[in-house]
Amino acid sequence: MRKLTYKIEDHVIAKVLGIQNFTTDEAAVLELVKNAYDAGATKVDLSFFESSLVVKDDGKGMSLEDIKNLWMHVGKSDKGYLEVDQNNENRILSGSKGIGRFALARLGSCVKLYSKKKSFETVKWETDWNESYVEIEENKSDWSNGTEIHIYDLRSVWRKRRLEQLKVFLERTYNDSKMSIRIISENYNVTLSNYFPKPEVGINCKSYIHLDIKSGELFVNVKSDEFNDYAQSFLPDINIKEFEFKQNINVLLSNWDNDGRDSIDEGDINKLIDELGDFSAEFFFNFKASKNDKAKYEYKYTVTDTVLSKGIVLYRNAFSLSSYDGNKDWLNLNARARKSPAAATHETGAWRVRENQIAGFVCIDKEENPLLQDLSNRQGLDENIYYHLLVEVISLGLKEFERYRQSIIRAIKKHKESEQGVSSKTDNIITKLLSKKCKVQELSDIEEKQLLSEIQDLKESLRARIGTEREAQARYEYDVRLLNVLATIGMKVATGAHEIYNDRNHYISSYDNIENALKDYDMWDILQTPEYTRISTKNIPKIIEKGRSSMKRIVRIIDTVLQKSEVQRFIPKSVDLKGLIEDIVRQWKADYNRVNFNLDIQNGIVLNLSDDVLWTIFDNLILNSIQQNSGNVIITIEVTVKNNTIQFNYHDNGKGLAKKYLARPRLILEPHESTRNGGHGLGMWIVYNTILSLRGEIDSIDGYNGFNIIFHIREMSSIGN
Template sequence: MEELKYIIEDSTIVELLGVQNFTNDESAVLELVKNSYDARAALLSLTFEETQLIIADNGIGMDTNDIKRHWMHVGKSSKKYDVVDKNNNTRILAGSKGIGRFALSRLGRNIEMFSKKAGAVGVVWRTDWNSSLLSDDESLNECGTRIIISNLREKWSKRKVENLAEFISKTYNDNLMKIEIKHPVVEKVITKYFPVPKLGKNCLSNIQLVYDSDKCVVTTKIQSDEFLDDAINYCSEVNPREYCIVTDMIDELKASKEFDLSIDALKENLKKIGDFSAEMYFNINSTSTEMEKFLYKYSSLPETIKGGIVLYRNAFSISAYEGKKDWLGLGKRSRKSPAAASHPSGAWRVRENQLAGKVEIDKKINSVLQDLSNRQGLDENIYYQLFIEIILTSLKEFERYRQSIIRQIDVKNNFEIEEKRTPVSDKVLSNPITVSQLSTQEAKQLAAEIKTYRKESNEYKREKANVEERYKYDVRILNVLATAGLKASSIAHEMRNDRNSIAENSNNIILALKEYDMWDELLSPDKIEKAYKNVPYLIKSNNEVSKKIVAFMDTMLSEVEKRQFEATWQSISYFLLKIKNIWERDYAWVTIKAQTSDDIYYLMSEDIVRVVFDNLILNSIQQNENKDHLEINIIANESNDQIHFMYIDNGKGLDKKYNSNPRRILEVHETTRNNGHGLGMWIVNNTVVMSGGEIIQINGQNGFSIEFLVGGKI
């Protein structure tokens, strides 16, 4: 048989792998910078002239054999993982695909390359992309490579060259090769884009992430200088200066709906990702009102770090991940959860313009994070998706940390200050004519008062806008739940007339079969051998389902009654007894003990207590479905014009991922159940806070317990 090989025209290769393969001119230049880095150059210069771009380095150069065997062999790379340069520094090689040289065609139509390798005669390679010529050049004395790109496809203006300098600065993450850019009106020496983080100078918080693939854990270390020293007086639960937490990614992702993986498969994939690290810098501007309200230390910083999040693989960033693209999806996250950091129950999310930094991976260690064929991005496979989740998990830890500080500080702003009007304003309001009779001192005082009222008015408008924004997300979620509830309620109303027949059908069928002398025969061994033909078993199962349907109908018809939302003097003991009876009726394996005094009466609407305890009890039941018996204790007492509750169950408690921070369960969509929505505990917290109360303590070890206060605001 004859062996055949593809024959491809040079111009076709150039068009596909060069002109069309690179998204912009800057990324094409970067490929050539990488080539010089891999050639162990200590110096690289990019010189722009009128119609030429000259790229010159002092690397190891090439000889005739290198040109023929490697340079002209498309798709083959002779590059290993690393090399040692002449200064004994190890470099991780950037190239691997064998197509980076076609970046030249993106930049110009004619190429001349002069190269000299130690111990060999210099060579010249010329091409117009239709044909290529190679010849010796004995005049070349110094090792290295010089490429002259003529007939440039684009005009390199001052602004375009400055953009290139910034692009290379952002994408080059090393100092082993000095890069110079020369232009008739611009000269630049490339330096690392991200400076050393300085709290209070160029960032408010420094977030460091280290992923250990062997243990499948991510360690997040945070240093912050965002808040005044007084903040520590309000932060009993967290240090506003520094924080460190280790997160188990298996526990974090095992209930994720996005990954259809068993725990073993999840663990295996998390291990394959390999170790990596990241450093991010947080900054946000604050108004004078916010500074006073939340004890912020700075309104703005003199040297803000910008540039988005850049993904580096060793010495260079990966194209399309150099900070312009929101590849972590921070914008989408913040739009889905727009709550302010001071929101009492919503989850604050960092915005993409508030964060800059770098994520660093390795060519070998993180080999499962693979380049696309055009090297303009990464294959978004399962490893990439898990990689993103690890980074976002670390960011969540920062978001929780910062939000917990602001929430604790915000407590001081919740005390109502009695409005005090000064005598001058009272005097003028009661008799406007007295304005002309005011003394100089009184006129100045009145002017100061007017300024104060204006300031208060503006602050009120801002606060109103903040409150409206704060509850937009809450309303969206509650609208969805309310709509689902109304649909179910409508169906329950339609089935109300069928309630009795649903409840009694099973008993009526059994009585009918007995009357027809068929029941005993249906109980014979040969008739009950197979479950799907076992009529008594099927009737019994149907009876159990019918009971649940009837219970559902009764619940839906009772819980949407208008009177539930009217505030009246209510007996807490009676409330809890009703809840106990309903749940014990529907779940025979659950026992609820309510301990409270009969003389506790409180002005509130019934829906508050029902919503809180229905969600708590449902959560306990769903978390302990495999138990034979579940015992729940509810203790209620009066406490400073509020009701103090303790809720305790003897179930399995919280998942271990909540051990370090059990209050995480209060966040929206937080769940460890595969089919869970993560709204139950968020609704509990939201209802408690809106009533004027608060969640005091949560414990998830040796069962579950939660301590909270309920007020009477709603």
């Protein structure tokens, strides 16, 4: 059998791998810069003329044999992972596919290349992309090593504005200091500087977030100078300057299903995390605060002196992947904010950082993260499961920063509200004037100054009240958005329930009619013999009995759905608490015979509220206990009166909270927090909001020995002995 090899025309290669392969001229220039870096150059000059470009570096250069055997061999590369450059520094090489040289075709129609390797003669290679030639260049021997590429008949015009754009692009893209890059043209000579400065909180960011992913663990370190030092005096439990967090990633990713793309068990997640490898990220958080908010939330700055352009860059060693150079929201920050649009001041909603509030970069490694694979044109990554895992882990790190910052703002807001309540009770000049205890003409100089100060305070208070009302409006808009989704689902269910309800007698009697018909045809006794009941899937009497039992249960559920959506359930009235909880328990026991209840409820507690409120709390708690646990479940509910509040203690004997929540159980109160596949993560958020609406609070949550939650409410009309 004769061996064959492909033959292809030069102009076809230039078109496919050059002109069409590189999406922009800037990406093609970057490819030439990468080649200089991989050649060990300490500097590269990009000199633009009217119709030509000269790229000159002081790298190791090429010999005649290199040109013949490597440069002209498409798809072949001698580049490994790491090389030592002429300054004895290690460089991780960016190229490996052997097609980057065709970036030249994207930029111009003709090329002349001069290259010299130490101890070798200068080589000249030229092409018009139809034919290529190589020879020894005897007239260019005044250099020891390097490469000089002349690109003629440029396909684009490079004026000053375009060169400035190229400068910004290359600065964002190049993330190393081993090689300097200079852009030269008429009246333009600029050496590129580092795009991302050394992080300095209070100077170029309000908070700096560093993520490290090592050996399957997530490390988060936050340094902040966002808030006035004074705020620390009334926030003893929170360090407003620094925050650290460490956790196994597999614990945080329990039941991760890659947004429904894959079915992944715990063992698979451990394997995927290990295969993904270690990486790191650095983020600069910044935003412009209003003057009113600056005073209200103890912000130290309206905005810092230096503000970095938004965008997150993904670097693979010294260079970014060009489709991840900060211009697209590849971390889905906007989608995260849309899903959870709460302000940082929201009592229960989860604040998410906005795309325009953060800049930074993520660093991956060619050898450490081999499964984050380039597309063939090197203009992006294959968005496989490892890419999605990378994005998810970064999102987990950002969540820790978001929770930390929101906890500070919530605490400051709470302190300010209590402080305002105290100051409003003090006597003042305005109060005396309004009560006619004194007249303006009778005020002393000191009292006049105090009056002016009080008027100014009133103006500030009015502004603050307007701001508070706006926050409340935003908070309720957020709550309504989430609840509208659930309400819409509920209406669809109720509509279907009405249709089933109208035919409920038919559904239940159908199984009786089938059984009676089989008896009338003298088939029932035969079907009950061992011959016909041996196989469960063909045991007709058993199938009929199971169907009858299931249908009765469905009808009970339909009755419950329709009953709970009746208008009168939402009308406040006097309610006996013990009787109401007993009704709730009775309903659940009818639907789930594997659930048992122990009730210890103080007699004589009467509430003035609508039925739906406590049903909402306990329905969600009981549903969670059932969904999280298989087998028999014992639920204990204790209710007592203490310090003019009603104390509730709810406990089940199940498996308790997932690992990720054990140390920080209040995370389950955040919206969209769930470890159950297909779970919406809103149940406990609804419970918390309902308790707050009753002027209550959740006192403690524990998930080590079963699940336990203790909370109190203050909405009551009378309490018996």
